[in-house]
Amino acid sequence: MNKTTKHALQFLIAGFLIALICAFIFFFFYDSRQMNEEYRQIKSLARALVLRESIIHTLKTLPSIVIFLYVLCFSVLFTLKPFQTDDFTYGSVAHPAYILLILLLIFIISSSLLIIPRLTKEKAEINQKLRVAREAKSYARELYTEGRYTKTLSVIDIYLQIDDSDQEMINLYNKTVKFIEESASIAARGKKEAPVTGKSAETSLEKGKRAYENEDYYTALFYFERALDLHRDNEELKELYRRTKARIAGSLGRITREEEQKKRLIEQKERAIAYLKKEQYYEAYEIFSSLHKKYPEMKDLSLYLDTVTAELKKVDFVAFELREAEWLPSVGNLVFIDRNGYVNTVERVVPFMGNFYFYTIKRSKMPGLKPSVVSWKYGKWLDGSIRLKNEEGFKKLAEKERERSYIVPFVEPGYLVYTGQRDTLLAMLNVYERFSLAAKLRETGFDIQNTGHYIAATLGQLFSVYVLSLFLSALAWAKRSIYEFPPLIKLFLFVLVVPLLCHFLHLLYVDMNSLFMYSHRYFARLFSGTSGMNIAVFIGIINGVFAVIATLYFLSQSSRVE
Amino acid sequence: MRFLSRTVLKIAVLFIVLIVPVGLYIAFFTLNQRNIPIWNLGIRNLLITVRNLSLPIITVSFLLSTLFTVSLIDKMKVRSLFLLHFPALIIGAILLLIFYGTRAKEEPLQIKEQAVRLGYLSFFKEDVFNDLGKKKVLIKTESDNLYTIYIYDGSTGGLTILSKTSIGTGTRTAEKGRNSMIIERDAKQIEFFSGRKSVLTLPFSDFQKKENSINNPALRLYVQQVRKTITAIRSNTTHLRGIDLSLFISVFFLSVLMISIPLTYAMNDGGWGFSGITGVILILFLIPFFYGYMLKIVQGISMGGSFLGRYSYLFPALVFCGIGIILDIFIKVRGMKKGI
Numbered sequence: 001m002n003k004t005t006k007h008a009l010q011f012l013i014a015g016f017l018i019a020l021i022c023a024f025i026f027f028f029f030y031d032s033r034q035m036n037e038e039y040r041q042i043k044s045l046a047r048a049l050v051l052r053e054s055i056i057h058t059l060k061t062l063p064s065i066v067i068f069l070y071v072l073c074f075s076v077l078f079t080l081k082p083f084q085t086d087d088f089t090y091g092s093v094a095h096p097a098y099i100l101l102i103l104l105l106i107f108i109i110s111s112s113l114l115i116i117p118r119l120t121k122e123k124a125e126i127n128q129k130l131r132v133a134r135e136a137k138s139y140a141r142e143l144y145t146e147g148r149y150t151k152t153l154s155v156i157d158i159y160l161q162i163d164d165s166d167q168e169m170i171n172l173y174n175k176t177v178k179f180i181e182e183s184a185s186i187a188a189r190g191k192k193e194a195p196v197t198g199k200s201a202e203t204s205l206e207k208g209k210r211a212y213e214n215e216d217y218y219t220a221l222f223y224f225e226r227a228l229d230l231h232r233d234n235e236e237l238k239e240l241y242r243r244t245k246a247r248i249a250g251s252l253g254r255i256t257r258e259e260e261q262k263k264r265l266i267e268q269k270e271r272a273i274a275y276l277k278k279e280q281y282y283e284a285y286e287i288f289s290s291l292h293k294k295y296p297e298m299k300d301l302s303l304y305l306d307t308v309t310a311e312l313k314k315v316d317f318v319a320f321e322l323r324e325a326e327w328l329p330s331v332g333n334l335v336f337i338d339r340n341g342y343v344n345t346v347e348r349v350v351p352f353m354g355n356f357y358f359y360t361i362k363r364s365k366m367p368g369l370k371p372s373v374v375s376w377k378y379g380k381w382l383d384g385s386i387r388l389k390n391e392e393g394f395k396k397l398a399e400k401e402r403e404r405s406y407i408v409p410f411v412e413p414g415y416l417v418y419t420g421q422r423d424t425l426l427a428m429l430n431v432y433e434r435f436s437l438a439a440k441l442r443e444t445g446f447d448i449q450n451t452g453h454y455i456a457a458t459l460g461q462l463f464s465v466y467v468l469s470l471f472l473s474a475l476a477w478a479k480r481s482i483y484e485f486p487p488l489i490k491l492f493l494f495v496l497v498v499p500l501l502c503h504f505l506h507l508l509y510v511d512m513n514s515l516f517m518y519s520h521r522y523f524a525r526l527f528s529g530t531s532g533m534n535i536a537v538f539i540g541i542i543n544g545v546f547a548v549i550a551t552l553y554f555l556s557q558s559s560r561v562e
Numbered sequence: 563m564r565f566l567s568r569t570v571l572k573i574a575v576l577f578i579v580l581i582v583p584v585g586l587y588i589a590f591f592t593l594n595q596r597n598i599p600i601w602n603l604g605i606r607n608l609l610i611t612v613r614n615l616s617l618p619i620i621t622v623s624f625l626l627s628t629l630f631t632v633s634l635i636d637k638m639k640v641r642s643l644f645l646l647h648f649p650a651l652i653i654g655a656i657l658l659l660i661f662y663g664t665r666a667k668e669e670p671l672q673i674k675e676q677a678v679r680l681g682y683l684s685f686f687k688e689d690v691f692n693d694l695g696k697k698k699v700l701i702k703t704e705s706d707n708l709y710t711i712y713i714y715d716g717s718t719g720g721l722t723i724l725s726k727t728s729i730g731t732g733t734r735t736a737e738k739g740r741n742s743m744i745i746e747r748d749a750k751q752i753e754f755f756s757g758r759k760s761v762l763t764l765p766f767s768d769f770q771k772k773e774n775s776i777n778n779p780a781l782r783l784y785v786q787q788v789r790k791t792i793t794a795i796r797s798n799t800t801h802l803r804g805i806d807l808s809l810f811i812s813v814f815f816l817s818v819l820m821i822s823i824p825l826t827y828a829m830n831d832g833g834w835g836f837s838g839i840t841g842v843i844l845i846l847f848l849i850p851f852f853y854g855y856m857l858k859i860v861q862g863i864s865m866g867g868s869f870l871g872r873y874s875y876l877f878p879a880l881v882f883c884g885i886g887i888i889l890d891i892f893i894k895v896r897g898m899k900k901g902i
Contacts, residue, residue, distance in 0.1 A: 071836070075836045333696070333714075333716035333719060335691060335712075335714040343721065343723075347719050360719070362721060364721060419691070420693055422693055442690060447687055447691065447693065448690075476836050479634065479835020479836050479838075479839075480836075481831075481833060481834035482833040483833055483834065486834055486837070487837075490829075490831055490837040493841070493844060494837060494840050500780070501840075504778075507778070508583075510775070511776070512583075515586070518601075
């Protein structure tokens with residue numbers, strides 16, 4: 001590498017970094033000023049948000065920065081003293097500039113396909129956290145004023161998960177705990193045992209023994225029955241089970257006055273346990289919940305009900321869960337098409353901790369099917385579909401009801417919440433998602449380009465930088481400054497006008513590319529006999545021609561002064 | 563003479579090169595300003611628009627080609643700055659001749675205005691929710707000329723389904739018992755009817771394309787100023803018709819040339835061509851603002867131009883031509899001092 005080439009590379013890289021840093025600083029201050037005042041309450045998140053926004057903005061202006069850098073270098077910088085040597089040739093600046101342009105193009109394409117979508121997603125997550133924090137703060141204050149202390153604690157917990165340094169919320173938490181302790185409700189909560197889901201015989205046996213020693217025979221019975229499922233030959237367990245049943249038989253007499261009633265209770269419980277063993281949870285739930293309502297004193301029933309409920313929550317939900325989450329910030333007014341041909345409208349969706357809660361859902365069938373509108377109060381995203389319901393508890397659905405009660409969307413709700421925010425969604429999709437999801441998103445009703453159009457548009461962006469950088473550099477070199485240092489006023493006007501001109505020309509090229517994309521339909525009609533050419537190939541050829549012309553023009557320049 | 567013919571040739575070539583992109587740009591820009599969606603316009607509509615806008619397209623292309631030629635000209639070959647006006651005037655005269663040749667004969671060449679044809683596909687994409695603010699519209703083809711339209715209103719959360727809907731334009735009115743969507747060109751809106759009841763009205767402005775080269779804030783500001791200036795120029799000359807109007811426009815355009823050519827020449831740095839291009843952009847950007855403010859001053863002069871008799875309407879334009887001549891003299895004198 002000769003000295004001139006080294007200088008050229010230094011100028012280009014330093015120029016690029018300086019322009020990048022200047023753009024970043026400008027956007028950082030601009031975005032800080034633009035930021036909504038309400039989002040500033042959590043400083044660390046607000047800073048992270050501004051940082052991401054400014055990086056995104058800077059990366060989006062990369063094409064214009066690169067074009068401007070090349071015009072500046074070939075118009076002014078490469079005419080300065082370090083390049084005024086005897087061994088200077090045009091090739092010594094053109095070749096490194098060309099290689100660097102290819103590297104910059106790789107950076108631009110990777111930022112547009114991977115980095116910007118990633119940052120946009122992170123930005124959306126931070127935004128959501130800030131919204132939750134803001135909502136939690138005001139809701140916690142409201143609950144505290146109303147004296148609903150238990151709920152206040154759970155809401156503050158959510159806030160503190162996002163920002164654990166907020167002294168106001170920590171104080172509110174401490175005050176709430178004090179109130180609860182004073183009213184002794186916390187003590188009552190302390191007595192309640194956590195539902196048992198452990199399957200080890202030892203654990204259940206030990207818990208059963210403890211409950212038996214505490215004369216809590218119903219709880220003991222529950223644990224012994226669970227333990228017996230796994231260890232039928234354990235003599236000690238059998239004996240304890242027998243004794244517990246004997247103890248319960250006495251108390252059963254007090255609860256069920258008639259022998260017939262007692263017999264029915266035992267039969268029903270056995271049937272429910274059989275359902276539970278066969279993993280027929282809906283049936284088990286129906287029996288246990290009715291028995292629990294009838295005999296609330298029998299703690300084993302309550303524990304069985306908890307076990308069944310825990311299993312059912314994996315495939316179903318209770319309306320209570322959604323009402324509890326109703327205060328959280330939501331996305332409103334979703335409309336989308338699902339796999340069964342329904343047009344679904346959702347009044348609001350609450351995305352929270354990986355869950356998606358849907359409120360007030362209406363479903364209308366698409367043409368060709370029997371027209372009908374079905375309304376639902378609640379919906380929750382469970383295992384690839386949205387389970388809908390109006391009732392409070394769990395209810396097994398008949399096969400014919402399944403289509404009505406489940407929305408099977410083409411895409412996950414994480415994408416559905418961007419209904420009406422097409423541009424935001426598009427900015428979030430990386431290249432892999434664009435390829436794998438474009439068709440599904442389109443079927444959902446999103447106005448999104450197919451893969452061919454996406455590639456063609458990306459090629460337009462890429463070739464815009466390539467063609468404009470080379471063409472304008474060559475033009476700038478042909479009309480370059482011959483001063484040792486250009487006139488200051490003209491240099492000032494140049495720096496003022498040319499970045500805007502480069503940006504405008506880049507936009508013009510991209511729009512021209514869109515025009516070529518539009519003309520593809522005429523081309524396809526004209527050459528329909530040749531089975532039509534893929535739009536990406538068509539655009540690639542057109543841009544390729546421009547690129548060849550620009551490259552030849554760039555390489556044909558010389559160090560001769562006109 | 564050689565210099566003149568070479569410069570004329572340069573302007574002519576640049577004019578031919580620029581007329582296509584300038585034509586397309588002005589056509590798209592104007593359509594977007596008129597709230598006509600441009601993303602699915604069709605070549606026929608585009609050609610109609612370009613033809614309707616032929617005068618401004620030719621004018622802008624001519625101005626650009628002249629200024630870029632002057633901005634990149636070799637100053638050593640310019641014998642006189644006054645002479646530099648002539649190539650532009652020659653091309654201008656040729657263009658004017660063509661213009662009058664197609665208009666002022668007894669049997670003029672028919673270049674009459676034609677409206678662009680708009681169908682529902684100019685506004686909507688099929689099978690997807692077209693996002694129009696809080697409203698979303700989905701159009702699905704049901705059978706030949708009948709469609710099912712889903713209209714979702716985000717403000718109320720209501721979904722309206724219009725099945726077996728016919729689509730019409732212009733004068734068609736809603737019929738009882740039939741759903742329809744009517745594109746009302748005169749009212750610049752699209753109306754959806756369920757029977758005779760109007761369920762949604764979408765103004766064309768909802769379809770305006772944003773965030774691209776034809777719609778950015780700097781350009782909007784610029785066009786706004788151009789419009790203001792044109793309105794100010796025409797405010798006292800609304801009574802002008804026929805040859806008087808043409809004369810007025812011609813003299814005004816001449817004044818633009820007379821001011822911008824010396825300025826561009828001044829910005830043309832013999833040792834740095836790109837500064838000339840920078841200069842052209844700055845001059846083009848500043849001229850409407852300059853005209854706007856100067857017009858206020860010129861129009862404020864009472865009795866101005868009464869000595870011109872029936873041509874008194876030319877007074878402001880002639881004042882600008884005068885400013886151009888003064889600029890010529892100033893640059894010439896300054897150049898002589900510097901030895902250029």
